[in-house]
Amino acid sequence: MNDEAIVACPATVWDGYRHYGLASGLVSVPDYTILVQPEDSSVVDARADSGQGPDLITLSIPAALGASARYERRPICNTVIAASGPVVAANQEMALRDLAGKHLALPGPQSTAALVCTTLLPSFGETYMPSNAIFSAIQRGDIEAGVVLNYDVQAFEDAGLVVLCELRERFAHYQLDLPLPWTVVCVKRELDVETKAVLEAAFRKSVEVATAHHNDALAYGMEVAGVSSREVAERLLDQYSLADEGDALTAFEQGVEVLESYLEADYYAANGRF
Numbered sequence: 001m002n003d004e005a006i007v008a009c010p011a012t013v014w015d016g017y018r019h020y021g022l023a024s025g026l027v028s029v030p031d032y033t034i035l036v037q038p039e040d041s042s043v044v045d046a047r048a049d050s051g052q053g054p055d056l057i058t059l060s061i062p063a064a065l066g067a068s069a070r071y072e073r074r075p076i077c078n079t080v081i082a083a084s085g086p087v088v089a090a091n092q093e094m095a096l097r098d099l100a101g102k103h104l105a106l107p108g109p110q111s112t113a114a115l116v117c118t119t120l121l122p123s124f125g126e127t128y129m130p131s132n133a134i135f136s137a138i139q140r141g142d143i144e145a146g147v148v149l150n151y152d153v154q155a156f157e158d159a160g161l162v163v164l165c166e167l168r169e170r171f172a173h174y175q176l177d178l179p180l181p182w183t184v185v186c187v188k189r190e191l192d193v194e195t196k197a198v199l200e201a202a203f204r205k206s207v208e209v210a211t212a213h214h215n216d217a218l219a220y221g222m223e224v225a226g227v228s229s230r231e232v233a234e235r236l237l238d239q240y241s242l243a244d245e246g247d248a249l250t251a252f253e254q255g256v257e258v259l260e261s262y263l264e265a266d267y268y269a270a271n272g273r274f
Helices: 013-018 020-024 041-047 061-066 112-120 131-140 153-159 167-174 193-212 214-225 230-237 246-263 267-271
Strands: 003-010 032-039 056-060 071-073 079-081 087-090 103-106 125-128 145-148 162-166 181-188 240-242
Touching: 003 013, 003 041, 003 193, 013 020, 013 193, 013 214, 013 230, 020 032, 020 193, 020 214, 032 041, 041 056, 041 061, 056 061, 056 193, 061 112, 061 181, 061 246, 079 246, 087 131, 103 112, 103 131, 112 125, 112 145, 112 167, 112 181, 112 246, 131 145, 131 153, 162 167, 181 193, 181 246, 193 214, 214 230
Parallel strands: 003 032, 003 056, 103 125, 103 145
Antiparallel strands: 056 181, 071 181, 079 181, 079 240, 087 145, 087 162
């Protein structure tokens, strides 16, 4: 009887696409049954705190740093924001300084988005909600502004939403044009060396399979994320890129070090809110 290996990832087009090989069964692991579990990113991040957490998990950077006693970061499929990705949006024009004192919807307290916003934006009230609920909440006026992970120009125009800033540009402005690290793949520390290597190899293969079966992998990513338009899904896929080797990996690790400094208790006292 095969052992089960649990693989958890955010329910996004990008992550669904990368996990297609594993989810479809086109990538198999001898002696293991792979169960891919896509969920809202805040749920995935919280699972890393559980003693019964997944074997392989894609985490936001703050969540990965906070769970380092249980999970180790692996140099595979690191994700950075590559294009007009996550944005701070509102339903009316305003300057960034006007966010001061307002409430901003964020996709989870351990998200990379929350860390960047609480560090590099004026002081605001934090409201957490599932990432796929923020767009509609801003549109209805339930919240004054929020971070929308899946930025689509046409959808924003149709809904009357405006972009106040792109998170990657905000980060690059203060960090000498470093790319914004977004997620990292982690493996459970308690697993033996051989199992870790097998799972890592399987995930690398899953990404290769997705590229080779682009249409099917994109369809799976759309299903996972609840996106109905292929055109929109392609644009969402282009928001991210991998930083696994060479200069890209070096810049990724430098960016992670910066984000880790944001988590230090004395950071706000030393630097204030911008």
